[in-house]
Amino acid sequence: xxxxxxxxxxxxxxxxVWLLLRPRSYQVIIGLCLMSYGVNLFIFSMGRLRTGAAPIxxxxxxxxxxxxxxxxxxxxxxxxxxxxxxxxxxxxxxMMASRGLTGTDHxxxxxxx
Amino acid sequence: MKLSPEHLMIAPILIPLFAGAxxxxxxxxxxxxxxxxxxxxxxxxxxxxxxxxxLSKGTGPSDANRIGLYLLGDWPSPFGIVLVLDRLSALMxxxxxxxxxxxxxxxxxxxxxxxxxxxxxxxxxxxxxxxxFLTGDLFNLFVFFEVLLAxxxxxxxxxxxxxxxxxxxxxxxxxxxxxxxxxxGVSLIYGVTGTLNMAELALKLPYVSDADRPLVHAAxxxxxxxxxxxxxxxxxxxxxxxxxxxASAPVGAIFAVMTKVGVYVVLRxxxxxxxxxxxxxxxxAEVLMAGGIATILFGLTGVLASQRLGRMAGNLVLVSSGTxxxxxxxxxxxxxxxxxxxxLFYMVSSTVATSALFLLMEPLERESGGIAALLAxxxxxxxxxxxxxxxxxxxxxxxxxxxxxxxCFVALVLLLAGLPPLSGFVGKxxxxxxxxxxxxxxxxxxVTPEVWVFxxxxxxxxxxxLVAMVRVGIQTFWVGTEDSLPKVMALEIAPVLLLIAMAxxxxxxxxxxxxxxxxxxxxLDQPQVYVGGVIRAERVGxxxxxxxxxPLARPEAPPEAAPAPETAPEVAPGAATPAPEAAPPAGEAxxxxxxxxxxxDATPAPDAPEEAAPVPQDPPAPLPAAPGAAPGTAGGASL
Numbered sequence: 001x002x003x004x005x006x007x008x009x010x011x012x013x014x015x016x017v018w019l020l021l022r023p024r025s026y027q028v029i030i031g032l033c034l035m036s037y038g039v040n041l042f043i044f045s046m047g048r049l050r051t052g053a054a055p056i057x058x059x060x061x062x063x064x065x066x067x068x069x070x071x072x073x074x075x076x077x078x079x080x081x082x083x084x085x086x087x088x089x090x091x092x093x094x095m096m097a098s099r100g101l102t103g104t105d106h107x108x109x110x111x112x113x
Numbered sequence: 114m115k116l117s118p119e120h121l122m123i124a125p126i127l128i129p130l131f132a133g134a135x136x137x138x139x140x141x142x143x144x145x146x147x148x149x150x151x152x153x154x155x156x157x158x159x160x161x162x163x164x165x166x167x168l169s170k171g172t173g174p175s176d177a178n179r180i181g182l183y184l185l186g187d188w189p190s191p192f193g194i195v196l197v198l199d200r201l202s203a204l205m206x207x208x209x210x211x212x213x214x215x216x217x218x219x220x221x222x223x224x225x226x227x228x229x230x231x232x233x234x235x236x237x238x239x240x241x242x243x244x245x246f247l248t249g250d251l252f253n254l255f256v257f258f259e260v261l262l263a264x265x266x267x268x269x270x271x272x273x274x275x276x277x278x279x280x281x282x283x284x285x286x287x288x289x290x291x292x293x294x295x296x297x298g299v300s301l302i303y304g305v306t307g308t309l310n311m312a313e314l315a316l317k318l319p320y321v322s323d324a325d326r327p328l329v330h331a332a333x334x335x336x337x338x339x340x341x342x343x344x345x346x347x348x349x350x351x352x353x354x355x356x357x358x359x360a361s362a363p364v365g366a367i368f369a370v371m372t373k374v375g376v377y378v379v380l381r382x383x384x385x386x387x388x389x390x391x392x393x394x395x396x397x398a399e400v401l402m403a404g405g406i407a408t409i410l411f412g413l414t415g416v417l418a419s420q421r422l423g424r425m426a427g428n429l430v431l432v433s434s435g436t437x438x439x440x441x442x443x444x445x446x447x448x449x450x451x452x453x454x455x456x457l458f459y460m461v462s463s464t465v466a467t468s469a470l471f472l473l474m475e476p477l478e479r480e481s482g483g484i485a486a487l488l489a490x491x492x493x494x495x496x497x498x499x500x501x502x503x504x505x506x507x508x509x510x511x512x513x514x515x516x517x518x519x520x521c522f523v524a525l526v527l528l529l530a531g532l533p534p535l536s537g538f539v540g541k542x543x544x545x546x547x548x549x550x551x552x553x554x555x556x557x558x559x560v561t562p563e564v565w566v567f568x569x570x571x572x573x574x575x576x577x578x579l580v581a582m583v584r585v586g587i588q589t590f591w592v593g594t595e596d597s598l599p600k601v602m603a604l605e606i607a608p609v610l611l612l613i614a615m616a617x618x619x620x621x622x623x624x625x626x627x628x629x630x631x632x633x634x635x636x637l638d639q640p641q642v643y644v645g646g647v648i649r650a651e652r653v654g655x656x657x658x659x660x661x662x663x664p665l666a667r668p669e670a671p672p673e674a675a676p677a678p679e680t681a682p683e684v685a686p687g688a689a690t691p692a693p694e695a696a697p698p699a700g701e702a703x704x705x706x707x708x709x710x711x712x713x714d715a716t717p718a719p720d721a722p723e724e725a726a727p728v729p730q731d732p733p734a735p736l737p738a739a740p741g742a743a744p745g746t747a748g749g750a751s752l
Contacts, residue, residue, distance in 0.1 A: 020290060025282065032289050039293045039300075046304030072309075073300060076252055080296055083259045087292070090266055091285050097270075098278045107286075109279040 001049055005041065012038035023112070025095045025105050029088065036084040040077050047073035121168075122183040122198050124161045125206055125243035128154050133236030141229050148221050151232040155217055158239065159210040162203070169203040170629070180646035182249075190650035191313040197249035199643055200633040201457075205246040205377055208461055211615060212370050212468050213239055215608030219472050220363040222604035227272040227361065234271070238264035238367065245374055249647055251299050251309045251336075254378065258295065258343075262288050265371060268364045269356060280356040287352050291342040298335035305329050311385050312647030315640060319391035330396060333386065337379070337397055344375025344434045347407035354415060354427030357471075365426065365471035366608075369464050372434040376460070379438065380453075383445050384637040385644065401442030402563055408435025409570050413577035422474045422585055426467055429529055432574050433463035439567055440544065446563070450634035451547030457630045459540030462619055466528035466537065469612035473521055476601045477589055514601045519590050521606070524613045526586065530579040531571075536619040541571060543627060 012034050019031025047055075047070035055071035057063050095105075102109040132154030136147045169179055181198035184190060217235065225231040241261025248254050266288075270281045303309055305325045306317045321329050338349070345353045353372070357365055379401070387396045412431030419425035440448075440456035524535065531537040548564045619626060636642060 020286070028286055032286070032293075035290070035293050039296050042297055043300040046300040048304075072303065076300065076303070079252070079256065083256070084289075084293075087259070087263060087266075087285070087289055090263065091282075091289065094266070094270065094278060094281050094285055097273070098282050101273075101275045101278050107282060109275065109282075 001051075005045055005049065009038045009041050009045070012041070023106055023108075025098065025107050028107060029091055029095060032091065033088060036080075036088070040080055040084075043073050043077045043080060045073075047071075119181070119183065121161060121164060122181050122196055122247070123185075125158060125165070125210075125247065126196075126240055128157050128161065129236040129240040129243070133233040133240065136233045136236070137230075144225060147232040148217075148225065151217055151236060152214075152221075154236060155210065155213045155239070158243075159207075159214060162206040162210045165198055166203040166207050169198055169200050170632075180643055182646060182650040184650055184652060187652050189652055190647055191308060191310045194253045195249045195310065195312075195647055195650060196247045197312075197643065197647055198247060200629070200636050201377070201381065202246045204457065204461075204629070204633060205373070206243055208373070208464060209239060209242050209246070209370055212367060212464065212612075215472065215611045216363040216366040216468070218611070219366065219605060219608045222602045224272070224361050224363050228270075230267070231271055234264045234267040235367070237261075238268060240264075242370065242374060246377060249311050251302065251311060251314070253309075255292070255295055255299060258374075259292065261371070261374070262292070265368070268367075269360050271364055272361045274359075276359045277361075280352075280359040283352050284356040287342060291339045294335045295339035298332045298337075298339065301328060301332035301335070305332070310647065311382070312644040315385040315388075315644045316648065318386055318393055321393075326392060330393065333382075333393075333396060336382070337400070340375040340378045340382075341404065341438075342375070344372045344379065344438065345408065345431050346401075346404040346435070346438055347411045348404075350408060350411065350431055353431060354424050357427035357430060358421070358423035362472055362475045365423075365474075366468040369430055369468040369471060372430055373437075373460060373464055376434055376437045376441070380441050380637065383441055385640045387445060388638075388640050395445050395447075398442045398445035401438050401445065402567075403442075405435045405437070405439030405442055406566060406570050408432075408438060409574050411435075413574045416574075416581045417577050419581065422470070422478060425581060425585065426470045426474060429463075429467050429470065429578065432578070433460065433467060436460075436463075436544075436571065436574070439570075443548065443563060443567065444634075448564075449547050449551040450638045451551075451631065452544060453634035453637060454627065454630040455540055455543030455545075455547050457633060458543055458619075458623075458627060459537070461626075462528060462536040462540045462616060465612050465616050465619070466525055469521070469609050469616075470525050470529070472605070472612070473518070473525065473609045476605055477518060477522070515590065517606060518601065519586075521609050521613060522582075522586055522590070524616070526579065526582045528613075528616050529582065531575045532579070534620065536616050536623065539620060539623045539627075541575070545571065 016031045016033075016035030016038060019027045019034065022028065022031070050069040053067060053069040055069050055074050057068070098109060099105050104111055106112070132150050136150050139146045139150075165181070168181060179199075182190075183196040183198075185194045185196065187193070213235075217232075220231060220235070238261050241257050241259075241264055244257035245254055245261060248257060266281065266285050269284055270277055299309065302314065305328050306314055306321065308314055308317060318329065342349045357368055360368055383397070383401075387394050387398075389395075409432050412428045412435055415428030415431065416425050419428060437456055437460050440452055444450070444453045444456075526532075527535045528537040531541040545568055548567060549560055
């Protein structure tokens with residue numbers, strides 16, 4: 001499981017970085033999305049990988065912490081998803097404005113000769 | 114809910130939040146109402162920040178450094194999110210409030226007509242800035258960073274136009290990428306140490322195992338990259354001059370303080386996490402030093418090469434922030450606290466000056482076609498016929514405009530180049546004195562090569578600023594003045610005068626300000642006070658026996674008297690681990706809040722208990738040695 005997850009994070013992040021460095025704004029936004037997916041998985045994995053363990057304490061009686069998984073990264077990842085979703089939407093709007101104003105989807109607003 | 118002075122601490126976040134939200138209820142045409150709300154909010158913010166600054170000074174004779182704490186939701190300290198007010202954050206709060214007011218007045222002269230929701234975005238930016246300065250939690254810092262960045266995206270695009278949208282695209286892309294690095298750094302730190310509270314992190318860092326230490330360093334480096342992008346360190350700063358130049362004048366004026374957020378966080382974390390006495394101390398000092406000097410050099414080259422004031426102002430921001438980064442790097446390498454004190458003074462002075470320059474730029478360049486062309490483009494894109502169609506509130510054009518503009522410009526040149534008599538000079542002298550004489554003025558000590566390089570570069574940057582700005586001044590004021598005098602609105606020049614008056618006040622009152630900065634730098638040199646204050650933060654709930662106990666023990670009385678005697682006995686013998694110390698209060702309130710007691714154990718890091726055990730033996734020890742430093746637990750929400 002660890003190997004699969006780290007490979008997935010690496011591939012997502014690597015492709016994201018490559019796309020981020022491309023000249024078309026659409027590629028940039030997809031790159032940022034892929035990177036944020038990689039980061040979200042990374043945050044999630046920082047709570048250690050456990051299967052079948054809930055991050056919720058029982059309301060009654062003592063609960064053995066060993067049977068639980070860490071709830072903090074899961075809370076963090078929710079926040080991160082929401083924020084990156086919102087900022088990506090904003091970026092999309094700016095991208096479309098740039099397309100409208102400059103007539104090209106090059107990130108510098110003009111084609112390189 | 115009882116309202117007590119402690120709640121003042123959260124006011125710098127709540128005031129702009131509510132003001133910004135309230136404005137959304139008004140129609141966009143009711144700009145005057147929005148303007149009034151915005152102005153009231155900013156002035157209130159200024160009053161609150163000044164009050165907090167006075168509180169953070171404490172009442173002691175010389176150095177009393179009081180840490181104000183505010184437990185959000187009244188969760189026990191290392192587990193919940195805590196707002197921390199110390200001298201440094203109070204200073205930053207005041208600086209933001211001081212810069213916000215003139216920028217807002219300037220916007221009232223016309224810029225806030227150029228797009229929608231200027232005032233709301235402005236308030237949300239202030240909220241994010243204040244939150245970032247107050248929070249004591251790394252992830253919360255990320256959230257406030259995102260708040261201020263999201264607002265700044267909108268503000269940068271304010272007025273639209275091709276130049277703004279293009280640089281806005283770059284600005285957003287680089288900041289999104291930096292935020293992702295920030296997230297990786299934060300989660301890596303959590304994965305290794307099991308905490309996000311900066312103070313607890315400072316306690317745990319010396320005891321991280323050797324195998325985990327490279328991971329912590331990697332995380333710190335990633336966080337560092339994220340902050341250095343914000344503060345514009347050299348290889349990460351190419352986005353900055355362009356976007357600052359494209360921003361509208363009032364936005365540029367408030368953006369002048371945005372790089373200082375990055376500087377603030379670097380200063381805060383280097384003081385807390387990489388102080389003296391453990392394996393990680395001084396981590397990144399060389400990078401900061403070399404990067405800072407490279408930033409100054411890059412900035413001064415940019416200043417010399419700039420043909421237009423806008424680009425020059427952007428590069429001056431780089432010089433200012435590069436100087437601060439070098440100062441932090443030098444101080445991590447063992448320079449005296451006086452250097453940081455001088456650096457802080459310089460930072461306030463140069464930020465005020467660059468902010469004023471952004472505001473002065475537009476009236477100066479109006480007749481030369483620069484900004485006029487931009488305005489025309491704006492109007493074109495926005496579909497309005499004439500930007501100055503509806504007359505501004507105060508329409509009188511000032512006689513003797515040129516003299517006034519020229520006078521302001523000269524004052525700014527003096528400030529930015531660091532020439533006497535204004536405060537830029539005082540700041541530079543303070544920095545260089547401390548760097549050259551780390552052990553006091555009359556004692557000879559070896560001057561390290563880094564200090565020589567720093568001195569040379571600082572001098573050079575002053576010279577370059579002087580040359581470049583005087584050149585622009587000659588072109589603007591001495592060439593072709595007879596054909597067209599620039600027209601300036603009173604509302605446009607008043608904020609510039611206000612900012613210059615601030616710098617003048619800073620010069621006249623340099624002694625008390627310098628004393629405050631000195632105490633701030635010494636407090637940063639002794640992070641134990643900050644750490645101890647946060648770890649021992651008392652919950653309001655602890656003082657109340659039951660949830661419905663009516664006779665509420667006045668929580669504001671203890672901060673002065675109670676913690677001081679408590680400090681000494683409680684710290685030295687007690688406090689076996691931070692967890693048990695915080696746990697008993699949570700245990701008392703067990704039926705009410707069972708999860709509070711468990712989170713430390715829930716940390717899945719297998720070596721967490723061993724790490725935690727030896728932790729407090731070292732750090733609290735110096736606490737009794739700092740007698741004036743009674744961490745007043747002035748916080749706690751009585752919810």
